[in-house]
Amino acid sequence: MQKRKIPMRKCVACQEMKPKKELVRVVRSPEGVISIDETGKKNGRGAYLCNSEECFALAKKRNSLAAHLKTEVTEDIYTDLQESRSN
Numbered sequence: 001m002q003k004r005k006i007p008m009r010k011c012v013a014c015q016e017m018k019p020k021k022e023l024v025r026v027v028r029s030p031e032g033v034i035s036i037d038e039t040g041k042k043n044g045r046g047a048y049l050c051n052s053e054e055c056f057a058l059a060k061k062r063n064s065l066a067a068h069l070k071t072e073v074t075e076d077i078y079t080d081l082q083e084s085r086s087n
Contacts, residue, residue: 007020009023011050012065012068013055013062014055016050018050020048022050022051023048023050025037025040025046026065026073029042034071034077047069056081
């Protein structure tokens with residue numbers, strides 16, 4: 001039996017390659033709305049973050065989410081990331 005390939009993605013904060021399922025995807029829709037993508041399949045430009053407080057803080061400090069999504073990222077998104085982490 002052939003082994004399935006595990007999709008890998010890079011965290012925009014710490015630059016580590018990890019399996020896609022271990023990361024949180026933040027997506028900018030074609031309309032320009034930024035949201036957290038729980039399914040990993042929403043339409044739009046996505047950026048991946050490790051599901052850790054350190055990476056959320058690093059992404060906020062470096063403004064790396066805004067750079068990868070090519071738009072302004074509000075404080076609400078970082079708050080939503082913190083809340084989704086605690087769930």
